[in-house]
Amino acid sequence: MRDQAGDNRFIAYITANKWMAAAIGFIILLRFSFIGIMGAMPQDAYYYFYGQHFALSYFDHPPAIAWILRGFTDLFGRHVFVIKLADTLVTIGTLLAFYRLSRCFLPRKRAWNGFLLLYATLMITILSLVSTPDVPLLLFWSLSLLAVYRAVFEGRKAYWIWAGIAMGLAFDSKYTAIFLPAGAVLYLLLSRQHRHYLWSPWFFASILLFCITILPVVLWNVQNDFASFRFQSSGRVGGVEFHPLDVFGVIGHQAAILLPVLFFALLYYVYKLVRKYGWHVSHIPASQLFLLCFFIPIFGIFLVISPVYWVKINWMMPAYITGIIWISTWITVKYVRWQWICAVVVHLALAVEVIFYPVPIHSDDTMIGWSGLSEGVKALADEYPDDFIFSADDYKTSAMLNLYLGRMVYSRNVLGENALQFDFIGTDVNTLKGKNALFINSLTDVNDEVDELEFAEEDLAPYFRSVRPLPPIVVHQHGRVVRKFLVFRCMDYQPPLPGHDPRHVEK
Template sequence: MQDLSGGKRFIAYITANKWMAVAVGFIVLLRFSFIGIMGAMPQDAYYYFYGQHFALSYFDHPPAIAWILRAFTDLLGAHVFVIKLADTLVTIGTLLAFYTLARCFLPKERAWNGLLLLGATLMITILSLVSTPDVPLLLFWTLSLTAVYRAVFEQRKAWWIWAGIAMGLAFDSKYTAVFLPAGAVLFLLLSRQHRRYLWSPWFFASVLFFFITILPVVIWNVDNNFASFRFQSSGRVGGVEFHPLDFFGVIGHQAAILMPVLFFALIYYVYRLVRKYGWHIHRISARQLFLLCFFIPVFGIFLLISPIYWVKINWMMPAYITGIIWVSTWITFRYVRWQWICSLIIHLALAVEVIFYPVPIHSDDTMIGWKGLGAGVKTLAKEYPDDFIFSADDYKTSAMLNLYLGRMVYSRNIIGENALQFDFIGTDINALKGKNALFINSLTDVNDDVDEQEFVEEELAPYFSTIRSLPPIVVTRQGRVVRKFLVYRCMDYQPPRADNDPGHPKK
């Protein structure tokens, strides 16, 4: 390879193979084009809803994604493409931070391999286009690791402060960030030559700045009876059941978001590591041990619990930051090329699905049909201007209508059910007493509304004097029905009674 430098050498590195050039160019173009093409996902709307009710933290998750979306939409307008632009720009920051971290451990060409391996993943596409707490988490996770590396291996003491702040910002993004300080302590315990840092004043300064940075989350939880901490800890335990086949489900969805080439490379090199070192951890080099302490615990714990608890597709994402750098020590450009060819095939299929929607998705976790719902409900709101509007799924329909209507749309707290963040925005549902309402019910299967009809009869009836069906909102695409939303007009609302008020209905 010619002696080029910087960006030119990187471009030459990619374009040395025509398949790589095509794949990289297509997928990058696709991701940027989807900022404007894709409709909002329910997660986009929900975290936008967070931001519109500004708080120190929130029920489901810490505040970072909400604050980011609030800043972008206040500056550029409350548009779907602005929300997705925010996700894309933060994720570009993650890729840049990843390369900086990779260069701490790898020579340039290996670091580029790592960047290309990560850049090809469906994980990056998801982070770029769907608002979740993982978007800022991955950025601050990567920055935290760079800061800890500088502090430990380069002995730059001030970086302990930056490490504490970055870890705190990661925790302000998602509670999974507890694995960051845990990983740092684990590394210092296992690395004999670096163990002295555990009683260093700079280490304690890092801990102090970590706790200062997470104060917004702590204060919100104290003020709200630790609702978020309880929901994300003991509140999750109730779902434990033994489903051994779920282990293979996790293997499948992780192979999909990473691409099979990268995922099974990780599995293979973990196998080789165990065969080579067994329990003799002291024989592993300090730099390799550092990477493993932030990869193996996160990856291993979620993999181990998968037979008894459904592990979501995004929970393992932070582990792959150091995991990819670690395997990039050995993976050659040949396998990077195959990674991008796999990625090209999967992204082509994704583009076909988004543009033409050939495979119906029987779930509300889709971008299909929500804009049409918003238009339909706007028309209804003009016909019934004094009615309040609500839905009763976890958050999705209510959040999407809040986004598209620009007004308050209520959730299942209207019928006395827990409503996630909708319970924490100071809504006084008693002020709605006696009013009429429009109830919107999303069908996950456009041809099956039996369960939804039963829901109306059994769950809504105690809170309204009469309920009558209105024509459903039907969303079509290329002459085909893609979404259907049932609509009911509910008369004379009676809020759930308080325990000391027997005059109101309560389930």
């Protein structure tokens, strides 16, 4: 009864401002309609591909998103809307966990404001509609913080057990979750009031359960020469270059996913925090310090490294769970309204782009054109039924064709190059020796095919007796060309020389 009364008050709170209520209704409707309208993104297809080759973990990332997609598609079928429905339902879980967490720190109306700030963001739209490891990460991140709060601030010892399990599941989602136990230890070190938990048996039990829960990831890495750990650590160092202006790019894309009102409010309150407390961390109230220990390290580290390493749009997402709760202490409904004004403008623009595609995206990171490609390749496969099919970009074209065709489509490993997860599914390209192949090459710019033609001539030739072009697959939308894919028939495949393991070849 109390929960129902709270729900009614929340609805009354929203509908008190009819414009904001309409905006919220519009974005809810838009997000759910996108489940059926949007085509698959390459990330959807790649993590679906993970799940179709079930394993303890995977090369690029831990297994949680793959396991979720495998479960949903086994139950409801291999459909794009099923994949997006899975993302949406998990993200709804994240929102509910976020609200429960915010109520630990905020009175009801402030918690509502925090919830509305988060729900308006492009970040939630992305999480709801694009399969990435961040989808389960943010759910288990929020649940972990809720459990740690109950254990530390309320003294409920059993919650240390749940905290260890939830943190482990977050790590099974994405390696960024290492900031969870690190943040908990940081808070306990800085908090005189709660420091005694550092030598509590319940704290050690939590760490033990964390270690047990992440065993699938550890075992997979042990079995595969620590390939994933190396890729996500030393493998990343190769991308270090000094580009001081990149910090503005990071600020720009973070302002885009959070929307400017929320992002610059975060920066403003961080500035006020530094002005007020400086290095006197012990003066920060315990509840604020807890929230900051899971916000400032991630946000600060990625912002600091951005001039020397390109920080991706999703890397800071976990930080915003506690960051938003922290600033909701002071954010009034006036700024929530402005957040929703920005949200409507941004989501209207997104809807126009999804439906009419007025602004071409010169990248394979798009939902446009892939179903048209699959229809063209399906026709070619019927014409050349004994040919195997492959592509040689990072993973995108091969993964998309795997999803849409429901058959094995090979990747760069055919050419003896590093092929990410395609190298770890037990494929032996030597079994393809002597076969003919269809090579599909995606053009990121439909008007520029010079480089891709050169690639076909130079990089395919060593592995085939002959390579000849076939008519390209051209995808039209609203009377114009939106995607173009080059097609080559490659005769008599000769695999890389014995001992040439693509997993150890630099790209």
